[in-house]
Amino acid sequence: MSNSEELLAFAEELIYTKLGSYLSDLQQVILLTAIEGTRKTYEQIAEECGYSAKYVKQDVAPKLWQLFSEALEQKITKSNLKAVLEQKIRQNASRNKSPSSVRLSPTCSDIEKGNILLIDDQPNNLRLLSDLLEEQGYEVQQAISGELALQAIAIAPPDVILLDIQLPELDGYTICQKLRANPETEELPVIFISAFNEAWDKVKAFSVGGNDYITKPFKTVEVLARVENQLKVRRLQQALKEKDHQLQAALQQLEKMSAKES
Numbered sequence: 406m407s408n409s410e411e412l413l414a415f416a417e418e419l420i421y422t423k424l425g426s427y428l429s430d431l432q433q434v435i436l437l438t439a440i441e442g443t444r445k446t447y448e449q450i451a452e453e454c455g456y457s458a459k460y461v462k463q464d465v466a467p468k469l470w471q472l473f474s475e476a477l478e479q480k481i482t483k484s485n486l487k488a489v490l491e492q493k494i495r496q497n498a499s500r501n502k503s504p505s506s507v508r509l510s511p512t513c514s515d516i517e518k519g520n521i522l523l524i525d526d527q528p529n530n531l532r533l534l535s536d537l538l539e540e541q542g543y544e545v546q547q548a549i550s551g552e553l554a555l556q557a558i559a560i561a562p563p564d565v566i567l568l569d570i571q572l573p574e575l576d577g578y579t580i581c582q583k584l585r586a587n588p589e590t591e592e593l594p595v596i597f598i599s600a601f602n603e604a605w606d607k608v609k610a611f612s613v614g615g616n617d618y619i620t621k622p623f624k625t626v627e628v629l630a631r632v633e634n635q636l637k638v639r640r641l642q643q644a645l646k647e648k649d650h651q652l653q654a655a656l657q658q659l660e661k662m663s664a665k666e667s
Contacts (some may be wrong), residue, residue, distance in 0.1 A: 407643055412440045412490050416473070419493070422601040423476040432454060432469045433457040439483045440490070454516060455542035494600060504647050519564035519597055519636045524554040524580065525598075526572050534598075537625060538632070551575025555583060568615075570606070576578075577614045578613045585614035592642065594635035598623060 416436060420426050428436065434454060466483075471654040473481035479487060483649050489534035502583050518541075523534050526549050535545045546563060548554035551572050558566075566584075577597060584590040597610040600621040616630050616638075 409440050410439065412487065412494070413437055415494055416440075416486075419476055419490075420472055421639055424474065425435075426470060428469070429465075429630070429631075430637075431461070431465055433491050433501060435461070435469055436486075437465055439486045442487065457540050460541065460625075460629070468626075482655070496635060516545065517578075518542045519639075520546065520561075521632065522546045522548065522554065522557060522563035522566045524548045524551070524566065524572065525569040526550060530569070534628070537628065538639075541629060543632070551577075551580045558584070558593070562590060562593060565596065565632055566592045566641060567596050567619075567632070570597060570601055570610070581610075581613045581615055592639075594630055594639055596630075596635060 412431065415438060417428055417433070420428060423609075426489045431454060435447070435450060437440050438450060445467055447462040448458040450456075451458040454461075456465075458587055470481050470483070470486075473486065477493070479489070481489060489521050489653045514527075521538050521543050523531055523536070523538075523545060525531050528549075531549070535547065538545050546557060548557055551574055554566075555569075555575075558579060568577045568580060572580070575583075577599070581597075582594055584595065591614075594616045594618060595614065596617040597607075598619040598621065599606065599610075601607075602620045618629060
């Protein structure tokens with residue numbers, strides 16, 4: 406493992422140990438850029454990774470340095486991060502505590518965009534969310550009713566669904582229940598997004614199979630973070646399924662070979 410990868414792994418472990426938080430893929434790219442001392446601006450990172458410069462510069466990067474400042478109990482910036490991490494590693498090494506590996510360094514190619522389905526009967530809401538997500542490079546589909554949404558999902562299942570509760574004919578709860586009852590769609594991530602802010606509404610949303618809940622009026626950073634989190638979970642689930650299929654195929658092959666030998 407290179408020194409940069411070691412520092413990155415240590416930094417991720419530090420944030421998780423101290424704050425119980427995971428760094429997003431984009432935060433990891435910014436972090437690695439700072440560790441390697443690459444003369445790359447936030448605007449360049451945003452362009453390479455398919456995000457808006459404003460989002461990276463005003464939302465993602467400040468939150469990243471705030472996390473490290475809190476975890477390390479001192480002001481952390483892009484310029485002093487590497488030196489502080491190296492000092493922390495030396496201190497740990499002197500106490501026989503070496504950093505463990507978390508994951509290899511990320512690249513912009515690791516940040517895969519997904520297909521998002523928006524289900525809302527209010528055109529203004531659809532337009533606002535579509536502009537927000539498309540600006541970040543996501544593919545966005547829209548549906549103004551539950552029936553249209555279910556038809557669209559049957560044709561081309563999205564990666565994540567943003568679902569309003571108040572809809573004509575079929576409400577959001579019913580739509581989610583129908584998705585969970587269908588083996589073809591039961592694992593699709595559903596994020597409820599609603600003006601309902603009572604605990605009962607949130608409990609019901611999760612009880613019918615919702616994966617997350619965003620309250621209107623929503624914050625841009627919150628929507629993007631929750632969508633990214635559900636995409637990450639979905640990719641991990643798909644990777645595990647693929648590994649399981651490969652394992653099953655390998656076992657079947659071994660059984661055939663054993664049968665021939667006997």
